[in-house]
Amino acid sequence: xxxxxxxxxxxxxxxxxxxxxxxxxxxxxxxxxxxxxxxxxxxxxxxxxxxxxxxxxxxxxxxxxxxxxxxxxxxxxxxxxxxxxxxxxxxxxxxxxxxxxxxxxxxxxxxxxxxxxxxxxxxxxxxxxxxxxxxxxxxxxxxxxxxxxxxxxxxxxxxxxxxxxxxxxxxxxxxxxxxxxxxxxxxxxxxxxxxxxxxxxxxxxxxxxxxxxxxxxxxxxxxxxxxxxxxxxxxxxxxxxxxxxxxxxxxxxxxxxxxxxxxxxxxxxxxxxxxxxxxxxxxxxxxxxxxxxxxxxxxxxxxxxxxxxxxxxxxxxxxxxxxxxxxxxxxxxxxxxxxxxxxxxxxxxxxxxxxxxxxxxxxxxxxxxxxxxxxxxxxxxxxxxxxxxxxxxxxxxxxxxxxxxxxxxxxxxx
Numbered sequence: 001x002x003x004x005x006x007x008x009x010x011x012x013x014x015x016x017x018x019x020x021x022x023x024x025x026x027x028x029x030x031x032x033x034x035x036x037x038x039x040x041x042x043x044x045x046x047x048x049x050x051x052x053x054x055x056x057x058x059x060x061x062x063x064x065x066x067x068x069x070x071x072x073x074x075x076x077x078x079x080x081x082x083x084x085x086x087x088x089x090x091x092x093x094x095x096x097x098x099x100x101x102x103x104x105x106x107x108x109x110x111x112x113x114x115x116x117x118x119x120x121x122x123x124x125x126x127x128x129x130x131x132x133x134x135x136x137x138x139x140x141x142x143x144x145x146x147x148x149x150x151x152x153x154x155x156x157x158x159x160x161x162x163x164x165x166x167x168x169x170x171x172x173x174x175x176x177x178x179x180x181x182x183x184x185x186x187x188x189x190x191x192x193x194x195x196x197x198x199x200x201x202x203x204x205x206x207x208x209x210x211x212x213x214x215x216x217x218x219x220x221x222x223x224x225x226x227x228x229x230x231x232x233x234x235x236x237x238x239x240x241x242x243x244x245x246x247x248x249x250x251x252x253x254x255x256x257x258x259x260x261x262x263x264x265x266x267x268x269x270x271x272x273x274x275x276x277x278x279x280x281x282x283x284x285x286x287x288x289x290x291x292x293x294x295x296x297x298x299x300x301x302x303x304x305x306x307x308x309x310x311x312x313x314x315x316x317x318x319x320x321x322x323x324x325x326x327x328x329x330x331x332x333x334x335x336x337x338x339x340x341x342x343x344x345x346x347x348x349x350x351x352x353x354x355x356x357x358x359x360x361x362x363x364x365x366x367x368x369x370x371x372x373x374x375x376x377x378x379x380x381x382x383x384x385x386x387x388x389x390x391x392x393x394x395x396x397x398x399x400x401x402x403x404x405x406x407x408x409x410x411x412x413x414x
C-alpha cells in the first residue's frame with residue numbers, strides 16, 4: 001500500500017487503510033467546504049466593495065490572528081494533559097470546531113459590519129482550537145499505529161496522503177464553486193459537505209482501537225470483569241481493545257464510574273471519581289457537617305491515620321463521600337513513585353466499591369472500614385485472576401498512563 005508504512009502486519013494495514021479511507025473522504029469534503037467558507041470571508045472583509053478599506057481588512061486579520069493565538073495558549077494550558085488520554089474525542093471535536101467556524105464564516109456576509117467582525121473573530125478562535133485539538137490527537141493516533149519504530153515514516157506518508165487529498169479537493173472545488181452562485185446553493189452544498197465531513201470522521205474515529213486504558217475504557221473492562229466475577233462466570237475473559245472500541249462512546253462525561261453490562265443492555269452511572277487530587281481534598285471529607293443524610297457518617301480527623309494505614313502498601317490513597325440521594329464521589333491521592341498499575345488498581349477499587357460495597361457490609365460499618373474491606377477484596381480478585389497479566393495478554397498497554405486528564409499531584413507519606 002502506497003501510504004502504509006513498511007514493516008506493519010497485514011491486519012494492522014487493513015485497520016490503517018480503513019481509517020485512512022474515512023479520513024480521505026472527510027478531508028476531501030472539508031477542502032471543498034473550506035473554499036466556500038473562504039469565499040464568504042472574502043466577501044465579509046469587503047472584496048468587491050468599493051467602500052472597503054485595505055486597512056480595515058488588515059486590522060480584522062490582526063484581530064483574528066490575535067484572538068486565535070490567545071485561544072490556543074489558553075486551550076493548551078487548560079486541557080493539554082487530557083488531549084492524549086481522550087485523543088479520539090478531541091479528534092472529532094476538532095472537526096466540530098472547524099465546521100462551526102466554516103458555518104460562521106459563510107454566515108458573516110449577511111450580517112451588519114459591526115456584528116460581522118465579532119463573528120469572524122469567533123470563527124478564527126474556533127479554527128485555532130481545531131488546530132490544537134487536531135494536531136495533538138493526530139500525534140497520539142500516529143504513535144498508536146507506529147508499531148515498529150516507524151513513526152517518522154508514518155507521519156510522512158500520512159502528510160503525503162493529506163496533501164494529495166487536499167489537492168484533489170481544491171481542484172474539484174475550483175470546478176464546483178464556480179457553479180455555486182446563489183445563497184441556497186451555497187448553504188445546501190455546505191450542509192451536505194459538512195455532514196459528509198463529520199460522519200466520515202466519526203467513522204474514522206470509531207475504527208480506531210486504542211490500547212491504553214483511559215477512564216472510560218477502564219470502566220468498560222473492569223465493570224465487565226466485575227459482572228463476570230459476581231455471576232461466577234466460569235469462562236471469565238477480559239474484553240480486548242477491539243471489543244471495547246465497539247462499546248465506548250466518543251464523548252463521555254469526565255470521571256464517571258459506569259457499571260456496564262451490555263448483555264443486559266445496562267450502562268448505569270454509579271458514581272464519580274477524581275484521580276490525582278491533592279491531599280487537602282481528602283482531609284476536607286473529615287469532620288464534615290452536611291445538610292444531607294450520609295449513609296456512612298463522615299469520619300473524625302483523628303481517624304485519618306487509620307486511612308493511611310489502610311493504604312500503607314498501596315501506591316494510592318482513596319476516600320469517598322456517600323450521601324443518600326446522591327451518587328458516591330471518590331477521591332484518589334497518588335503517592336510519589338506510583339506506577340500506572342497503582343492508578344488502575346485505585347480506579348478498580350473505586351468502581352468495585354461503588355458497585356458491590358453493600359455486599360457483605362456489616363451494620364454500623366464506618367467509611368474507612370468499608371474501604372479496607374473492599375480493598376482486601378479487590379486485592380484478592382487481582383491475585384486470583386491475574387488481572388494485570390491477563391490485560392497484557394489480550395492486548396492492553398497497562399504501563400502507559402491514560403487515567404489522569406489533568407496534571408495531578410503526588411504526595412510523599414512517612
